[in-house]
Amino acid sequence: MKRILFVDDESKILDGIRRILHADRKRWEMEFVVSGEAALQACEAQPFDVVITDMRMPGMDGVTLLGHLQDRYPSMARIILSGYSEVALATRAAHVAHRFLYKPCNISELQAAIERVCTLQDLLCAQAIREVIGTIGELPSLSSTYNSLTQTVTNPNASIAEVAGILEHDIAMSAKVLQLVNSAFFGLAQKVTSVQSAASYLGMETIKNLALVSETFRVFVPDSRVPQSVCESIQRHAQLTTAIAAALPADAKTREVTVVSALLHDIGKLVLASKVPDRFCAMLALASERGCEHFEAEEELLGTSHAEIGACLLGLWGIPNLAVEAIAHHHRPTRIPHSGFDSSIAVYVADLLAHELDAHPQGSTGIELHESHRTSFEALGILPRLAEFRQLAFAAQGKSRVPAMSSS
């Protein structure tokens, strides 16, 4: 049973939450404390899986508390429930909290958030994935440019000019970032020629994530044992998926997360191809033999799939939590509750349609969906929109001409 800790200086809020979540007491063990110090003490007594805290509290504030918890209990899921809408505070919080919720918060939204983080936690801490990650061994190191970029973006006093300056030092990375920015994915009205204006349009976070995309493709170089065609198809597929995902209807904020998730959703495959090529080839063989999808073959052979592996690694490398979720669940979206058309659903749909278009380049209207997918679509409530999505995907296919993201 999951242990959840609620922290807020206003005891009446805690009472309200306690009452409303009374029904969930069977699946969650909940505790309520009124200060950051009390929270730390409670965690020391017995660790929690999820902590939900207010931002502004007397004494230790929420962000500081989460900072401490991040250091001491890194696997704890951290959510902020805040009545404050200050932007600077949100920026500071973004780097210690997995999710950020605003008061007044719909209780179902709160429940959904808790469920999602719990699911992801379970998924990414599962034995199987730990084994695979263990086999992989050490994570390749990211370039110093990316590291200093991350540090700068975390600093609340950083300016766009500073961030742009750091990125511009790495010509290859900034070229790739600009390519991505100018692609049809972001739907910008005019071509962006400098990193600085890119950061102005899309924000420092997005630029950082795009830099991570560039880094990831650079460090995971598929082994020579893996056929070249496979690697190329992975690249192509990533681009197509991204183009489709960007074309799907969503608001601007989710779009940025969607684009990053779509670009990186199959990174798990590259990881396997570069680090454990034998098993990857074995998986390819099994999949073609069975005629099933890659992820099913992977689950059979490894106990986990490229979705979770990719999500786990990228989570360690600090992409936003929403992107981690989207990547982790892009083959099994019904694992988590959704409200509305979020990034996770978008990546799932885009991935699916991209595979369809691979198989039927002329358009996939009229083709029957596979049974499992049909069920998923129904569960997600998007089955009626399938035709619309297919049209958008077909239109997007023509625009997905971004040059290859190989390590060269």
Place this chain on the structure above:
Amino acid sequence: MDEVSKTGDPLSPQDALRDPDPSHSVPHRPRPLASKQIAFRLGLAFSILVGLLIVVGNLGLRRMDQINDDLQDIMGSQWTRLRLSREALAYSNRNSRITMQVFLLKDAGQIDSLLVARAKNTRKISTLVAELERLCRSDEEKRLLVAIKDARGPYVGSYQRALQLLVAENKYDAAAAVMVQQTAPALLKYHAAWDEFVRFQGDQLELAARQSKARYAAARRLAMLTIFIAVMAAGAIALFVIKRMVREITTRLQAEKDALRTAHLEAEVFINAVPSILIGLDQDARITRWNLTASRTFGLPGPEVIGKQLTECGITWLRPSMLDEVRAWCSEHGSRRCDRVPCEIKNETRLLGLTITPIKMTDRNVTELLIIGSDVTDRSSLEEQLRQAQKLESVGQLAAGIAHEINTPTQYIGDNVRFLKDAFQDLSLLLTNYERLLAAVRGNTLSQETLEQVAAAVESADTPYLIVEIPKAIEQTLEGVTRVSKLVSAMKEFSHPGTKEKTPVDLNHAIESTVTVARNEWKYVADLETEFDPSLPLIACHVGEFNQVILNLIVNAAHAIADVVGKDGSGKGKITVQTRNCPEYAEIRIHDTGSGIPERVRTRIFDPFFTTKEIGKGTGQGLAIARSVVVDKHKGSIHFETEVEKGTTFIIRLPHDGKVLAAKAVSA
């Protein structure tokens, strides 16, 4: 020397040169010479002069030497020769007499002595002749001397023969005959030769003298000439030098004058370039200086106003007591500021900010006034706008906090009501089950199954929990609603638009509202306690601005405590707000347990835009506005007591007119 600036120098604005004396032509001015050049030229001139003098002197001296030589010559040898020859002649004459005597005498002894004498003379003559021979220079002389010698020979021989005849042989007659026939003509010839010689010498002497005279005259003439030339030359040089010097001096004087004029012009340019109004007044308040900006501001050019009194120069001062004020300025010692002096310019009322400084002119022992100022009308309106903006800014600052304060109760109101909804459903279901049970009991159709079902329903409803929690939920919900409405009404009170007039206000209530509205600013770092004096009367004030002041002080108190408490720190500070009714005034004290105000900034905290907070945390206007509101608008006072690391207390005193109003206004 510096370069003389020419007209049309880009430094000077056209305006500045419109006024100066137009009769000043600017001819071509030669450059004044450097000192070295002058020294050189003078040196040259004087060395020429000296050279001339030396030459002339030299010439003169030489001539004088020559004349001297001549004289020497004349005096010397010429005369000597003459003398010698005369001497010789004299001796010869004696000898002749002696000869004659010999002839005439018969005494042998006498003849012997005479002969001895004669021999002596002869010897002397020979000596003299030898001497003369030695001294003879010219050929003519020599010839004549030779002639003499020639003539002497026979003569001497002849008379010696004669003597011989006479003396030795006693042949008187033969001797006489010799004498007469030979000696006498020889003597004549001899003496003629001597005469010739002497005459010659005499001629020579005369000649030499004449020559000397001529040379002297010539020399004199030459000297006169050279002296004349020298004088002319000297005069010319002197004239030239004098002319040059005079020109030099004139040039220098002119240059100095120009420099002075330039300096003066530059000073004028400077004064005119100053973007502030610059007016000089003498002791009678008459305008002595008037710069360009003043002309522009008032629309009155300099020449029109200079010499006139400040109050009668054409400026419409809108203060009736302007003249008295000006006189008062004249008698002040230090510099003083007059902000917001109204005057009418171009049919508009403008405000001037003036600084009046008396200047002591030590050389004339008078005091003049220097007035510097500018048109601050725009600035005043800007300041007004800035005050408005600051008000809005503080409201904006609060908005985030107020949003939080409203969100918090909203959250638990929503949660509680949802809980009540679920609880109601559960209870409703339970009720249905109980009704079933009742019906079954009544109808005697009670079965184990039904019992179990109802028991299960009771179980799942978790009634004990509901019985306890539902009332609590209701109570907390109501409390939340109250909280929100209190906050809203406090906001309404706080942001009440001010009126131009002062209204009687219950200060305690106003402070209460402000504290509530600002709660989010202090509640995380401090506990706030209020101690209100219930006997505080209604005070006439501008409530909006008063609230602003209290807000600023509370926020400052919270920030001061925040510095001490820190992020991780445990324990909150304390803010205490007290009101007290004193005989003359109402006193409000706001005390915080913050870090106190350090010594070095204590005098500056009320200055506008002074802040010790980091960028973004405050603009430094809070206390300045507080002072302006309390002191200027309400004629009250604001001061503080502080102790570093202990805390600070701000004390505001608002005067009331002593009438204690019994009834307090009841808030709406």
